[in-house]
Each structure stands twice: as structure tokens, then as C-alpha cells.
Amino acid sequence: MTALAPARSTRRLVLAGASVLLVALGLVALMVVRPSAASPSGASSSLSAPAEDSVDAGFARDMAIHHQQAVEMSFIVRDRTDDEDVRRLAYDIINTQANQRGMMLGWLEMWGLPKSAAGPPMAWMGHTFTPTDDGSLMPGMATDAELEALEAAEGKAAEVLFLRLMTVHHRAGADMAQAAAGTAKTDAIRNLAEGMVRGQQSEIGLMADMLKDRGAKP
Numbered sequence: 001m002t003a004l005a006p007a008r009s010t011r012r013l014v015l016a017g018a019s020v021l022l023v024a025l026g027l028v029a030l031m032v033v034r035p036s037a038a039s040p041s042g043a044s045s046s047l048s049a050p051a052e053d054s055v056d057a058g059f060a061r062d063m064a065i066h067h068q069q070a071v072e073m074s075f076i077v078r079d080r081t082d083d084e085d086v087r088r089l090a091y092d093i094i095n096t097q098a099n100q101r102g103m104m105l106g107w108l109e110m111w112g113l114p115k116s117a118a119g120p121p122m123a124w125m126g127h128t129f130t131p132t133d134d135g136s137l138m139p140g141m142a143t144d145a146e147l148e149a150l151e152a153a154e155g156k157a158a159e160v161l162f163l164r165l166m167t168v169h170h171r172a173g174a175d176m177a178q179a180a181a182g183t184a185k186t187d188a189i190r191n192l193a194e195g196m197v198r199g200q201q202s203e204i205g206l207m208a209d210m211l212k213d214r215g216a217k218p
Contacts, residue, residue, distance in 0.1 A: 048186060049111040056189040057113050058124025059180040060104035062138060066173055067097040069141050070166065076150050077162040085210060086159045100192065107188055125179050140172020160216045163207045167218045170200040
């Protein structure tokens with residue numbers, strides 16, 4: 001877990017993240033052992049180590065933190081509603097973003113780069129973001145008070161709050177991924193970021209419909 005990761009993460013999240021990281025490291029190791037035949041150097045171009053201050057490394061670090069909170073919020077709402085549509089969405093976010101987080105941390109490990117940034121987040125995008133006193137570490141991330149409200153809510157109230165928080169979270173995440181897709185140097189990060197943009201934009205549309213069904217606005 002990175003140094004900037006929220007201290008409030010649940011034990012379930014820690015264990016799930018550790019398991020995914022081990023799987024990701026194994027997959028990345030296999031890619032190194034079995035390099036792309038198309039690579040003239042004998043090593044996969046997608047795994048060529050970028051610089052510590054590169055877009056690739058910065059995106060991997062920041063998005064790992066961003067994803068961690070999305071997984072945490074999904075665990076919270078999963079236990080606070082019986083609605084199958086919301087629980088299914090939460091399950092999908094848990095699995096998708098925990099897996100992607102493990103991949104990014106695995107690449108940082110294989111690149112021999114630190115998993116936490118020395119400076120403020122978002123520098124790889126050409127600007128920086130100062131984490132706020134209310135617990136929001138990056139754009140789109142929920143505050144401590146918002147997470148506490150989600151933990152206290154149940155039923156429809158929990159569903160609506162989760163969908164609203166996750167919509168904001170996804171919008172910021174999609175913006176980050178779009179920036180990485182256009183400027184990253186490694187195939188691994190570019191391809192992953194492009195997939196994130198598509199996936200999160202699709203879920204934003206889905207959540208808008210789910211909010212409408214509940215008589216709520218994003």
C-alpha cells in the first residue's frame with residue numbers, strides 16, 4: 001500500500017489488494033520471462049522501465065490510490081443495500097479496479113520504481129494537487145466526511161450517495177486516464193489507460209440511469 005493511501009481502508013481491502021498484487025506480479029514476471037517475439041531487443045516494449053518522474057510512473061502511482069478508494073466505497077455500499085443492481089455494480093468495480101491497481105503496482109515493482117511519489121500528486125499531468133484537510137487526496141476523491149456518511153447510510157440513501165460519489169470519482173479518473181493514454185510512453189500504461197477511459201465513461205452513463213430510476217440527480 002502506498003504512503004498516501006487512506007488510513008481508513010478496511011482489512012478486506014488490504015487483503016484483496018495484496019492478493020491481486022501477487023497475481024499481477026506473477027503475470028508481469030511471466031511477460032518478462034517470455035518477451036514479445038516482435039521486440040528486436042528481446043524484451044517487451046510495454047515493460048521497458050520508464051523514468052521515476054515519467055507520466056507512466058506518475059499515473060500508475062496516482063491511479064493506484066484513486067482506485068483504492070473506489071474499491072473501498074464499493075465494499076461499503078455492498079454491505080448497506082440489498083439492491084441487486086447496485087451490488088452488481090459495486091462487485092464489478094471491486095474486481096476491475098482492484099485488478100488494475102494490482103497491475104499498476106506490479107509494473108512499478110518490475111520497473112524498480114517507488115510506489116509512492118516524493119512530491120504532490122498529479123505532477124505528471126503538468127500540474128499538482130494539494131491534498132485537502134478533509135481527506136480528499138486527488139480530484140474526484142471523496143472526503144472523510146463523505147465516506148462516513150456512506151458508512152452511516154442504508155438502503156436507497158446509501159445507493160444514491162454511492163452513485164453520486166462514484167460518478168464524481170469516475171469523471172476525475174477518466175480525465176486522468178485520458179491524459180495518460182495520450183502521453184504515456186509504455187504500451188502497458190497507454191493500453192490500460194485507454195481501457196479505463198472506456199470503462200469509466202460507460203459506468204458514468206449507467207450510474208446516471210440508476211440515479212434517475214431512484215428519482216435523484218448526479
